Amino acid sequence: MASLLCDRRNGKQSFRLSVGSGKNRRRVYLGDLNAAVAEKVRSNVNDLATAFETGTQPPKPTLVWLGSIDDDLHGKLANAGLIEPRAPKPTAPTIGKLIDDFIASRTNSAERTVINFKAARRMLCDKFGDDRQADTISRGDADDWQEWLISQQNKHKQPRYAPATISKTIKRVRQFFTYAVRKGWLAENAFDHLKPTGEVNRDRMFFVTRTMADAILEQCPTVEWRAIIGLCRFGMLRCPTEVLALQWKDIDFVNGRITVTCQKTKRFKGYRTIPLFAELREILEDCRDQVGVGVDCPLSAFVVMRYRSAKQNLRQQLQRFIRRAGLQPWERLFHNMRASRQSELVAMGFAAQTVCDWAGNSQAIAADHYLKPTDEEFNRAVGQSPWSFCGPDSGFGGHFSDQGAQEHENEPQRKPRVLLTELLADAFSRFDLIPPRGVEPLLPD
Numbered sequence: 001m002a003s004l005l006c007d008r009r010n011g012k013q014s015f016r017l018s019v020g021s022g023k024n025r026r027r028v029y030l031g032d033l034n035a036a037v038a039e040k041v042r043s044n045v046n047d048l049a050t051a052f053e054t055g056t057q058p059p060k061p062t063l064v065w066l067g068s069i070d071d072d073l074h075g076k077l078a079n080a081g082l083i084e085p086r087a088p089k090p091t092a093p094t095i096g097k098l099i100d101d102f103i104a105s106r107t108n109s110a111e112r113t114v115i116n117f118k119a120a121r122r123m124l125c126d127k128f129g130d131d132r133q134a135d136t137i138s139r140g141d142a143d144d145w146q147e148w149l150i151s152q153q154n155k156h157k158q159p160r161y162a163p164a165t166i167s168k169t170i171k172r173v174r175q176f177f178t179y180a181v182r183k184g185w186l187a188e189n190a191f192d193h194l195k196p197t198g199e200v201n202r203d204r205m206f207f208v209t210r211t212m213a214d215a216i217l218e219q220c221p222t223v224e225w226r227a228i229i230g231l232c233r234f235g236m237l238r239c240p241t242e243v244l245a246l247q248w249k250d251i252d253f254v255n256g257r258i259t260v261t262c263q264k265t266k267r268f269k270g271y272r273t274i275p276l277f278a279e280l281r282e283i284l285e286d287c288r289d290q291v292g293v294g295v296d297c298p299l300s301a302f303v304v305m306r307y308r309s310a311k312q313n314l315r316q317q318l319q320r321f322i323r324r325a326g327l328q329p330w331e332r333l334f335h336n337m338r339a340s341r342q343s344e345l346v347a348m349g350f351a352a353q354t355v356c357d358w359a360g361n362s363q364a365i366a367a368d369h370y371l372k373p374t375d376e377e378f379n380r381a382v383g384q385s386p387w388s389f390c391g392p393d394s395g396f397g398g399h400f401s402d403q404g405a406q407e408h409e410n411e412p413q414r415k416p417r418v419l420l421t422e423l424l425a426d427a428f429s430r431f432d433l434i435p436p437r438g439v440e441p442l443l444p445d
Contacts, residue, residue: 026080030073040065041073048082092185095137096121096130102179110263112241120172123149123161134177135186142191146170167196200368206330207372208233208340215325216318223287224304225321228314230283231303232337235274236359238264239334244308249299251276251284262360274358339370347377 014032028045030038044062051058058066066074071086078085093101099121103114127145128137149169152160161169170191177189213233220226231237231246237260245261252258256276262269276284284303291297291305307314319329330336338359345355356363361370 026082028076028080030076045077045082048077052082092133092135092180094130095125095128095132095134098134098180098185099124099176102176105179112264116168117172120169120176123169124173124176134180137190139190139193142194146194162201163197164201170194170196202372204331204336205339205369205372206332206336207343207374208330208337209375212325212327213337215327216321217283219321219324222306223283223290224306225317226283227287227303228307229318229321229337230280232334233341234277234280234283235260236338236341238338238360240314244302244304246303247299248288248293248297248301248303251303253281253285253288256281260360265360272357272360339372342366342370343372343374346371347374 014029030041033041044065047058047062048066050056051062066083074083074086077083092098099117103109103117103121106114106117109117124145127148128141146166149161149166150159154160174189174191174194177186177191180186181189213229217226217229220229228239228243231243232239235258237243237246241263242260245263246258250259250261253276258274258276258280260272260274262272265272287303291301293299293301302308315333318333322329322333342355342359345358346352352363352366356366359366359370
């Protein structure tokens with residue numbers, strides 16, 4: 001049984017608990033507490049003492065209360081022998097140690113993902129330092145860090161980091177600190193309230209036309225470079241990962257298929273199959289004939305052999321070919337070639353989901369980062385009549401179909417177009433056929 005005692009000294013009251021009797025009596029000094037709080041402590045301690053003496057489990061509300069009390073009171077009850085002492089909390093690591101442990105735990109991450117994690121580590125430690133204790137960063141510090149990223153400028157007095165870069169960095173830092181919370185190093189994630197900025201930047205999207213692609217291909221010095229550009233512009237392969245991973249055995253010239261190894265999506269599906277498009281077939285056949293696949297070159301050999309070194313700067317080389325073709329380099333060189341092909345295929349009438357399967361992305365990602373209206377679509381829309389949407393199957397009987405719209409192959413002759421004014425005049429002329437009384441049934445008076 002636990003009894004609550006109160007001592008009054010100098011106008012102040014101090015509570016203490018007396019648990020047990022005789023030689024087994026134990027005292028727990030509670031200090032200056034509210035009387036109601038002290039009584040709640042006495043009631044729960046009494047349940048703990050009863051469970052201890054009988055060897056039973058304390059009631060669930062008592063266990064919940066026990067988990068909510070502070071370390072000071074918990075330690076006093078542990079010293080009295082009523083409960084087991086709490087395990088010491090793990091010490092929060094430094095920011096650098098936290099992120100390094102996180103990266104080491106992601107054993108299935110792709111090489112590019114690890115590079116991005118390290119970039120986020122650098123951008124965080126540039127502000128706080130590697131040796132800053134992770135538990136000393138507050139939500140206000142996180143807000144200051146986000147504003148610091150936005151305010152950074154390069155030597156040309158322009159923003160150092162693009163909004164998409166800042167957005168992705170915030171997401172990765174939130175991952176780091178969520179990992180620390182789950183490890184028990186931190187009580188909360190100081191960065192979880194940050195709202196990432198938009199990652200969609202349509203100003204960097206550029207459509208590479210067929211004419212431009214052909215001009216660049218003419219400036220390529222080797223068939224392998226023609227294959228690199230053809231695989232990106234006409235095959236929608238990611239460069240360099242998917243382009244450099246392609247082997248001759250992955251290309252089925254007979255059935256017109258290419259099996260693409262997808263490093264980026266290997267966690268979900270490590271490959272995808274795309275058609276061997278006519279434009280791409282010509283480029284790959286020239287490359288196959290020159291390298292002698294099956295004779296001097298085994299089928300297991302890579303399509304691109306010469307430019308596989310990590311020291312090769314494919315982007316810089318491509319910029320040279322673009323300038324030789326009399327063009328100006330655009331942003332995201334390889335990505336925009338791949339995106340141009342996806343936009344082109346959708347404009348040609350292929351289903352959006354089918355094209356996304358060939359490109360290896362989702363419709364949501366394609367809508368934000370890939371699909372861009374082409375000039376051909378714009379010009380075609382400008383050249384159409386406003387009545388062209390009212391075709392033979394539109395419900396208007398084809399009266400408003402435009403003379404410039406494409407006729408169906410089975411229609412030998414288009415129906416004559418009737419102007420809207422003529423239809424309205426014909427409708428009003430039929431009003432005299434309606435009886436004066438109307439056509440509704442008579443009702444009794």
